[in-house]
Amino acid sequence: MTASPLMIIAAGGTGGHMFPAQALAEAMLQKGWRVRLSTDARGARYAGGFPDAVEVNVVGSATFARGGILAKLAVPFRILGGIAAAKWRMLFDRPAVVVGFGGYPAIPAMAAAWALRVPRMIHEQNGVLGRVNQLFAKRVNKVACGTWPTALPKGVTGEHTGNPVRAAVLERAGAPYIPPGDYPMSVVVLGGSQGARIMSDCVPPAISALPEHIRRNVRVSHQARPEDLDRVTKYYADEVISADVQTFFADVPDRMAQAQLVISRSGASTVADVSIIGRPAIWVPYAGAIRDEQTANARQLVESGASVMMTEAEFDVAPLTAMLEKLLTDEAGALQMSQAAIACSVPDATDRLVALVEELANPAQK
Numbered sequence: 085m086t087a088s089p090l091m092i093i094a095a096g097g098t099g100g101h102m103f104p105a106q107a108l109a110e111a112m113l114q115k116g117w118r119v120r121l122s123t124d125a126r127g128a129r130y131a132g133g134f135p136d137a138v139e140v141n142v143v144g145s146a147t148f149a150r151g152g153i154l155a156k157l158a159v160p161f162r163i164l165g166g167i168a169a170a171k172w173r174m175l176f177d178r179p180a181v182v183v184g185f186g187g188y189p190a191i192p193a194m195a196a197a198w199a200l201r202v203p204r205m206i207h208e209q210n211g212v213l214g215r216v217n218q219l220f221a222k223r224v225n226k227v228a229c230g231t232w233p234t235a236l237p238k239g240v241t242g243e244h245t246g247n248p249v250r251a252a253v254l255e256r257a258g259a260p261y262i263p264p265g266d267y268p269m270s271v272v273v274l275g276g277s278q279g280a281r282i283m284s285d286c287v288p289p290a291i292s293a294l295p296e297h298i299r300r301n302v303r304v305s306h307q308a309r310p311e312d313l314d315r316v317t318k319y320y321a322d323e324v325i326s327a328d329v330q331t332f333f334a335d336v337p338d339r340m341a342q343a344q345l346v347i348s349r350s351g352a353s354t355v356a357d358v359s360i361i362g363r364p365a366i367w368v369p370y371a372g373a374i375r376d377e378q379t380a381n382a383r384q385l386v387e388s389g390a391s392v393m394m395t396e397a398e399f400d401v402a403p404l405t406a407m408l409e410k411l412l413t414d415e416a417g418a419l420q421m422s423q424a425a426i427a428c429s430v431p432d433a434t435d436r437l438v439a440l441v442e443e444l445a446n447p448a449q450k
Contacts, residue, residue: 089180090118096187102130105185107248107434122193143192166192180445186214198223203444209352211380231381246430247356252337257360257431259341261422263415272339273306274348284312290404292323305339350382359429364421365391368399390424
């Protein structure tokens with residue numbers, strides 16, 4: 085009896101790397117493949133969302149971004165040990181395809197696949213390649229791009245697959261949009277995992293400064309950092325603005341589907357969610373991002389007229405109030421933005437990734 089084909093997923097320990105990896109794993113399991121996740125100890129803690137059928141291999145890896153001098157000096161040796169272990173496993177159970185999603189924990193499996201000439205590809209979620217994907221971009225058979233366009237090294241051609249999104253988002257794909265008007269209007273404010281303080285500093289007073297005929301209709305869902313939660317909640321209450329302030333919303337797709345406007349950092353997953361549901365947005369790219377990938381992530385939506393972008397330098401109370409007044413009083417414009425967002429979406433991103441995996445595994449069937 086022939087064993088089912090094996091796909092190895094190599095991914096780091098952040099949601100940005102692990103979520104599209106999980107979507108691909110689920111799809112390949114449904115097709116009868118075996119799936120193994122190669123990650124480090126930190127990544128293994130984020131693997132709880134993967135199906136039980138996914139085998140998790142913890143490999144030696146490390147990053148130069150954390151730890152003292154001794155820890156940094158040990159990084160190359162830990163990575164080399166991880167590569168050796170990954171090669172050993174592949175020799176005894178050869179994968180049909182290895183797919184890297186970025187992050188330092190992806191290095192051992194991707195390097196072993198390159199050394200053993202196993203068919204391999206990478207998926208980049210952001211509009212700029214991360215360090216590890218940059219390293220392997222010229223050493224793989226396929227480069228799948230979640231954001232389009234993605235800046236790639238000279239001579240490298242990418243394939244636009246889009247970023248897989250959760251089932252809860254797909255269920256609301258193209259949800260009917262109610263444009264702003266003289267009735268309750270929902271504004272969703274998302275800060276992302278880093279640097280959300282600027283949202284808590286600027287959005288509440290900007291909404292408070294709106295003309296009364298707009299302000300009285302605004303209903304806010306505001307994601308705040310734990311240290312900002314009390315002051316933001318108090319501000320909205322003192323200003324008599326209807327607001328639900330939480331550190332985490334488990335029902336973001338529902339809130340987006342009901343919203344007239346989203347104000348958010350432009351992480352790749354959030355950009356994908358907004359485009360699939362189809363909502364106007366104000367993007368505030370995280371200025372601390374080393375490669376400015378959040379600006380790249382939002383570029384297509386901004387250029388298509390689906391969104392506007394405000395840099396952190398521009399994101400202040402007065403200009404934000406002016407932007408909110410403009411967007412919340414332009415019924416036709418908001419509707420056009422919603423439709424433009426949907427036109428940029430890729431709801432079949434997981435299917436596109438699956439097709440690339442199958443093409444690498446069976447090149448003669450292309």
